[in-house]
Amino acid sequence: MTHPLVVTLDKKSAPRTLFYGDRLMEVDLPVGTRVIYPRPPMAALKDVDAAIRYAINHPHNSDPLHAKLRPGMKVVIAIDDISLPLPPMKRPDIRERVLTIVLQQLADHGVDDVTMIIATSVHRRMTSDEIRWIVGDRIHGAYYPDRLYNHDAEDPDGMKYVGTTELGEEVELNKKAVESDLLIYVNLNLVPMDGGHKSVSVGLCGYRSLKAHHNPRVMRNCHSYMDPKSSELNSSVERMGKITNKNLNVFTIETTVNNRMFDRPLEFLAKNEDDLTATERFGLKALTATLARTPQAARQAIFSRVPSPYGVTGVFAGETEAVHAQTLKKSYEQYLVPVKGQCDIMVAGIPYISPYNVNSFLNPLLVQVLAQGYIFNCYRGQPLVKKGGTMIITHPMTDMFDKNHHAPYIEFVHNLLPETRDAMELHKRFEAKFASNPAYIQMYRTGHAYHPAHPFFMWYWGEAGRQWLGRVIVVGADNEYMPKLFGYETAKTMTQALDMARETAPASPDITCFHFSPIMMADVTV
Amino acid sequence: MAASYFDVDGTLVRTNLVHPTLFYLVNQHNPLASAAKLLQTAVRSPQLLLAELRDRRTFNELLFSAYAGTSHDRLHLLADECFDTIIKPALFPNARALVRRCRDEGQEVVLVSGALDFLMDRLAAYLGATGVIANRLEVKDGYATGRLLRPVVAGPEKARLIRQHARDGGHDLDDCFAYSDSYSDVPMLSVVGHPAAVNPDTRLAMLAKAYGWPVLTLERT
Numbered sequence: 002m003t004h005p006l007v008v009t010l011d012k013k014s015a016p017r018t019l020f021y022g023d024r025l026m027e028v029d030l031p032v033g034t035r036v037i038y039p040r041p042p043m044a045a046l047k048d049v050d051a052a053i054r055y056a057i058n059h060p061h062n063s064d065p066l067h068a069k070l071r072p073g074m075k076v077v078i079a080i081d082d083i084s085l086p087l088p089p090m091k092r093p094d095i096r097e098r099v100l101t102i103v104l105q106q107l108a109d110h111g112v113d114d115v116t117m118i119i120a121t122s123v124h125r126r127m128t129s130d131e132i133r134w135i136v137g138d139r140i141h142g143a144y145y146p147d148r149l150y151n152h153d154a155e156d157p158d159g160m161k162y163v164g165t166t167e168l169g170e171e172v173e174l175n176k177k178a179v180e181s182d183l184l185i186y187v188n189l190n191l192v193p194m195d196g197g198h199k200s201v202s203v204g205l206c207g208y209r210s211l212k213a214h215h216n217p218r219v220m221r222n223c224h225s226y227m228d229p230k231s232s233e234l235n236s237s238v239e240r241m242g243k244i245t246n247k248n249l250n251v252f253t254i255e256t257t258v259n260n261r262m263f264d265r266p267l268e269f270l271a272k273n274e275d276d277l278t279a280t281e282r283f284g285l286k287a288l289t290a291t292l293a294r295t296p297q298a299a300r301q302a303i304f305s306r307v308p309s310p311y312g313v314t315g316v317f318a319g320e321t322e323a324v325h326a327q328t329l330k331k332s333y334e335q336y337l338v339p340v341k342g343q344c345d346i347m348v349a350g351i352p353y354i355s356p357y358n359v360n361s362f363l364n365p366l367l368v369q370v371l372a373q374g375y376i377f378n379c380y381r382g383q384p385l386v387k388k389g390g391t392m393i394i395t396h397p398m399t400d401m402f403d404k405n406h407h408a409p410y411i412e413f414v415h416n417l418l419p420e421t422r423d424a425m426e427l428h429k430r431f432e433a434k435f436a437s438n439p440a441y442i443q444m445y446r447t448g449h450a451y452h453p454a455h456p457f458f459m460w461y462w463g464e465a466g467r468q469w470l471g472r473v474i475v476v477g478a479d480n481e482y483m484p485k486l487f488g489y490e491t492a493k494t495m496t497q498a499l500d501m502a503r504e505t506a507p508a509s510p511d512i513t514c515f516h517f518s519p520i521m522m523a524d525v526t527v
Numbered sequence: 528m529a530a531s532y533f534d535v536d537g538t539l540v541r542t543n544l545v546h547p548t549l550f551y552l553v554n555q556h557n558p559l560a561s562a563a564k565l566l567q568t569a570v571r572s573p574q575l576l577l578a579e580l581r582d583r584r585t586f587n588e589l590l591f592s593a594y595a596g597t598s599h600d601r602l603h604l605l606a607d608e609c610f611d612t613i614i615k616p617a618l619f620p621n622a623r624a625l626v627r628r629c630r631d632e633g634q635e636v637v638l639v640s641g642a643l644d645f646l647m648d649r650l651a652a653y654l655g656a657t658g659v660i661a662n663r664l665e666v667k668d669g670y671a672t673g674r675l676l677r678p679v680v681a682g683p684e685k686a687r688l689i690r691q692h693a694r695d696g697g698h699d700l701d702d703c704f705a706y707s708d709s710y711s712d713v714p715m716l717s718v719v720g721h722p723a724a725v726n727p728d729t730r731l732a733m734l735a736k737a738y739g740w741p742v743l744t745l746e747r748t
Binding site for chain 1: 736
């Protein structure tokens with residue numbers, strides 16, 4: 002018997018509505034298509050502040066936070082950056098609530114040498130207003146910018162070597178954090194690949210450490226990113242994390258949220274189209290039509306101004322690995338949908354947001370990241386689509402890039418991808434030189450641009466999917482050359498895309514629509 | 528090996544050509560001479576303004592004519608003080624770090640400026656740059672004539688001088704970088720494979736956006 006969230010379409014089924022970037026696309030899928038829906042949001046904690054206090058006073062495999070404090074000590078608090086959660090959370094962000102309680106406890110114990118660092122790794126620097134959103138007005142006012150600032154992985158005097166793993170992976174981290182007496186990490190865990198050792202060992206590191214695991218070889222051996230046990234990326238990060246925790250006094254605080262991405266008026270976006278009420282059906286039609294007629298800049302402005310009403314489902318504190326085990330349990334509880342059997346053709350809508358374009362446009366390289374990176378990898382067990390199968394996505398793939406945030410992406414896509422799509426060749430021929438481009442490094446350090454290594458990492462992020470999938474077909478692309486550059490085919494309609502996909506699929510192919518988002522994971526058994 | 532070519536005024540330092548010139552005018556051998564020089568320059572200011580709007584080379588020639596009669600010794604005697612009091616404090620916070628980054632990449636770093644060579648030499652030494660392409664005053668019998676030696680470093684001529692420098696140094700221009708804040712330096716930016724706009728004026732910012740050139744600031748935004 003199939004799970005209630007796995008719906009098989011019949012003749013009476015309504016059309017499905019998929020994300021098409023920052024618009025919606027209504028598609029007719031054939032009878033027999035399976036559509037996988039996310040679980041409903043888990044119940045949120047009733048008293049979050051009490052849960053935070055309980056967690057830091059009853060930690061996993063660690064002394065309570067108060068027992069680690071002594072007057073005059075140097076404390077660094079590292080905080081997850083804007084890539085989490087997606088979209089940004091309604092205020093107060095859970096990080097503000099955790100920080101408020103932790104800072105109070107530090108003050109109560111005579112600890113006043115406190116520095117907060119946004120753990121951006123090689124992501125872009127957050128703006129003052131973005132930081133204020135996460136930490137709240139009071140903390141921002143008291144600490145920013147002297148004692149609350151973005152990590153700078155390229156500060157020649159700001160990084161410190163910590164050690165090397167038995168496999169030669171070098172751990173180099175933010176010097177201030179390394180030299181602290183206590184490093185507290187405040188995490189917001191959106192998906193299972195977040196958190197754990199990744200928080201400190203990736204969030205506070207630089208290119209020297211990242212290249213150990215953000216490379217095509219490691220990415221090809223992830224099955225999937227969302228299943229730490231089957232991810233070589235996670236194994237590498239864990240090895241480096243153990244070195245970190247051996248040398249630093251780390252106290253981890255992780256929080257989990259449910260998948261309530263859409264506020265009440267838009268909740269229908271997460272529902273089975275056949276179960277919509279008349280009002281919701283009208284709302285969906287109206288939203289689809291309105292977005293289709295709204296200029297892109299206005300759509301982006303609207304979406305970026307609508308935070309998500311996430312509910313906090315768990316707060317865990319203590320030793321990194323013990324904490325993360327609890328976090329993973331909660332995360333899987335929210336996201337995993339049992340699915341029996343793989344498909345030949347997978348259909349997925351690509352939304353407007355990824356971890357790397359909060360407050361900017363989802364450029365084609367990030368479309369690739371969402372499709373072959375995140376959505377393909379939203380599985381545990383087996384990939385949802387069979388080896389050599391086809392993935393059909395809906396997105397315009399507009400040749401547009403944010404000139405500030407994604408400056409190095411432009412050169413990567415327009416100058417390097419035409420040379421080769423082979424991740425290994427890109428890695429060997431171009432990465433080192435491009436990643437040290439002084440102009441882009443300066444944009445990363447003083448502007449709000451992603452590090453020049455980042456577009457390479459984004460390409461590698463799609464590597465596991467690229468190796469597995471036979472074809473990717475884009476429905477609704479507004480140009481031919483961009484999909485072609487990425488190795489994708491194009492179709493004007495879903496029907497045409499399905500006909501194209503059938504040409505290389507077995508007779509009567511299994512078609513599955515992954516109704517993303519909100520976020521979910523397919524727990525696939527064969 | 529690649530090279531990085533940096534415009535200076537507005538790119539690496541906040542000052543422009545006028546600030547050091549005023550320093551020299553104020554610090555003549557006696558107060559009367561200073562007053563006379565300042566008055567002379569004030570009278571010429573409408574002319575300077577017009578020249579700035581029309582042609583950077585003419586502006587440079589007019590401005591530097593104010594140095595006429597200054598002894599060669601005095602030019603160099605005051606250069607250290609001018610650098611310490613006018614140029615060094617006006618350096619953008621990350622200018623030195625950017626030059627250091629270029630040097631770490633094994634690049635030759637050349638300052639390409641309409642300013643005067645004896646000041647740029649000091650700036651290059653401070654930043655760790657390896658070369659200077661700058662204007663040179665003509666000196667006769669130990670005194671500046673107020674004329675510039677050819678070629679005058681300004682506008683499109685910068686591009687030609689960069690090409691020549693790259694050719695002489697064996698640099699492939701496709702691998703080279705250029706940094707400027709001004710639309711007047713588009714020729715210089717256009718000859719290299721990696722142009723970048725630094726604190727750009729409006730016209731350069733628009734052009735950089737259109738061509739996808741990196742736009743960077745040397746102060747945290």
